[in-house]
Amino acid sequence: MVTGRSGLDQLEGQIRRDFRYLNYPPDNWVKPMSGPDGASVADVVIIGGGMCGMAAAFGLRREGIQNFRIFDARDAGAEGPWVTTARMRTLRSPKRLAGPNLNLPNLTFRMWCVAKYGREMWESFEYIPREMWMEYLIWYRHILDIPTENNHRLERIEPEGDLLRLHLQGPDGPVTLLARHLVLATGRAAFGGCRIPAVFEDIPPSLIAHTEEAIDFSAMAGKRVLVIGGAASAVDSAAVALEQGAGEVHLLMRATEIPRVNKFKNTAYPGFFRGTLALDDARRWRFLHYSLASRIAPPRLSMLRLKEYDNFHIHKGVSVRQAAVTDGAVQLDSGDRKFTGDFVILGTGYAIDMTRQPELAAHAGDIRLWRDHFMPPAGLESDELGRFPYLGPGFEFLEKEPGAAPHLARIHLFNAASMLSHSGISADIPGVNVGVERLVNALASAFFTEDADRHLADLYAYAEPELLGDEWRED
Numbered sequence: 001m002v003t004g005r006s007g008l009d010q011l012e013g014q015i016r017r018d019f020r021y022l023n024y025p026p027d028n029w030v031k032p033m034s035g036p037d038g039a040s041v042a043d044v045v046i047i048g049g050g051m052c053g054m055a056a057a058f059g060l061r062r063e064g065i066q067n068f069r070i071f072d073a074r075d076a077g078a079e080g081p082w083v084t085t086a087r088m089r090t091l092r093s094p095k096r097l098a099g100p101n102l103n104l105p106n107l108t109f110r111m112w113c114v115a116k117y118g119r120e121m122w123e124s125f126e127y128i129p130r131e132m133w134m135e136y137l138i139w140y141r142h143i144l145d146i147p148t149e150n151n152h153r154l155e156r157i158e159p160e161g162d163l164l165r166l167h168l169q170g171p172d173g174p175v176t177l178l179a180r181h182l183v184l185a186t187g188r189a190a191f192g193g194c195r196i197p198a199v200f201e202d203i204p205p206s207l208i209a210h211t212e213e214a215i216d217f218s219a220m221a222g223k224r225v226l227v228i229g230g231a232a233s234a235v236d237s238a239a240v241a242l243e244q245g246a247g248e249v250h251l252l253m254r255a256t257e258i259p260r261v262n263k264f265k266n267t268a269y270p271g272f273f274r275g276t277l278a279l280d281d282a283r284r285w286r287f288l289h290y291s292l293a294s295r296i297a298p299p300r301l302s303m304l305r306l307k308e309y310d311n312f313h314i315h316k317g318v319s320v321r322q323a324a325v326t327d328g329a330v331q332l333d334s335g336d337r338k339f340t341g342d343f344v345i346l347g348t349g350y351a352i353d354m355t356r357q358p359e360l361a362a363h364a365g366d367i368r369l370w371r372d373h374f375m376p377p378a379g380l381e382s383d384e385l386g387r388f389p390y391l392g393p394g395f396e397f398l399e400k401e402p403g404a405a406p407h408l409a410r411i412h413l414f415n416a417a418s419m420l421s422h423s424g425i426s427a428d429i430p431g432v433n434v435g436v437e438r439l440v441n442a443l444a445s446a447f448f449t450e451d452a453d454r455h456l457a458d459l460y461a462y463a464e465p466e467l468l469g470d471e472w473r474e475d
């Protein structure tokens with residue numbers, strides 16, 4: 001069996017053949033539109049060139065929506081968390097998960113892995129090595145020819161008539177462009193950034209970092225490291241600190257017992273992905289409220305990384321109430337316990353707070369949130385869930401006051417903050433095919449209905465003869 005470049009050449013040949021059989025890519029059918037003074041307008045701009053953004057781009061192209069652009073703030077090959085801020089050795093989902101293949105077998109991780117590394121390699125692991133997953137995504141971009149424009153960060157969105165004017169910062173300075181629809185495939189941290197508990201806000205950056213940031217672990221050799229949180233990112237950061245020679249690592253978690261179950265695993269099936277949107281609000285709320293309140297177990301493989309270290313300590317039931325710096329060290333106080341560290345790592349997850357998200361903050365007052373729409377029953381209250389956006393069926397923002405901000409219908413939030421409205425179909429690997437299908441259906445429908453009169457005029461004008469007049473004899 002051929003592997004390496006020759007294996008990939010073979011696979012890529014098969015994919016090109018599949019595309020020929022599927023008549024991919026179909027011609028563009030969306031009516032062209034120009035902006036003021038004839039300025040060009042993109043039908044869709046996708047922000048985010050990670051898994052979800054790329055899969056959305058492929059989905060659009062497959063449905064004949066060809067006039068799109070896709071941007072990412074990061075360097076090419078560094079999109080998403082995989083080779084930057086992720087610190088686990090492997091993905092937590094098993095290798096057979098469906099990824100962004102849009103139901104084409106030759107686009108799966110498995111086909112790529114076998115073609116590049118051979119069957120034995122595929123059989124040798126159960127969980128996908130993190131860097132290998134990124135390698136697959138880079139190949140996915142290559143074989144699908146996804147035209148990501150890297151090093152462009154979206155900073156501001158403004159309505160302009162029936163269009164959106166987008167302001168990006170590019171490598172050569174500011175860039176503005178017009179779009180009919182905007183897809184924010186911006187990842188986990190893009191609805192309010194990192195969650196930083198207030199008690200840590202005054203610790204100087206030289207002594208503290210969130211797991212979402214780049215961290216110089218080599219500087220922790222011999223040092224006392226305090227890691228806050230009990231979920232995957234905290235545990236993996238603790239492991240890297242130990243592997244890089246930290247003197248001692250203390251993991252401080254609020255839970256009184258280490259959570260053993262990941263309830264979200266039980267929500268990764270087609271019924272949940274496809275049906276959540278159709279549920280009543282009370283049940284949608286209950287599903288997510290319960291899954292989050294149950295706390296998510298860190299992956300077993302991550303916990304096992306810590307086991308061999310005698311200089312690793314878990315402290316349960318610790319809620320830090322005070323944090324201060326004395327003689328260059330951080331002192332944490334939970335009331336009944338005190339901890340001293342040379343560096344603190346916050347594995348405290350992501351905020352849900354649109355007012356802190358630069359490109360969305362200006363629209364925050366107009367966007368309908370769950371708390372504007374739904375009153376949870378007693379015992380199920382949650383400020384955080386209340387701050388999730390209440391999205392429409394195509395992931396579009398809805399207005400708080402009907403008619404006050406119609407441009408919001410053109411902004412589709414295709415990231416993890418869609419979870420309460422749609423389930424994890426624009427966030428996690430197993431759901432992304434369903435998410436892209438739903439997003440692309442919504443956009444295709446929007447473009448058709450927005451231009452229905454032009455399409456009708458086309459139909460009236462359509463005169464391509466099927467019969468040439470020589471197929472029959474007149475008597």
Ligand SMILES: Cc1cc2nc3c(=O)[nH]c(=O)nc-3n(C[C@H](O)[C@H](O)[C@H](O)COP(=O)(O)OP(=O)(O)OC[C@H]3O[C@@H](n4cnc5c(N)ncnc54)[C@H](O)[C@@H]3O)c2cc1C
Pocket residue numbers: 047048049050051052053071072073074078079080081085086087090091092093152153154155185186187188190233359414415416426427428429430
């Ligand atoms: C550490 C970690 C481990 C995970 N492990 C798993 C797992 O094992 N299994 C699983 O199913 N899921 C996992 N997930 C969840 C999910 O699969 C990942 O978050 C995945 O990266 C989601 O893809 P995405 O395209 O939505 O976001 P990302 O991959 O994060 O891509 C978003 C992109 O948007 C860009 N961007 C953001 N804002 C802007 C802006 N304003 N302008 C321009 N570009 C912008 C970013 O640069 C980034 O490249 C994990 C997540 C994390 C953080």
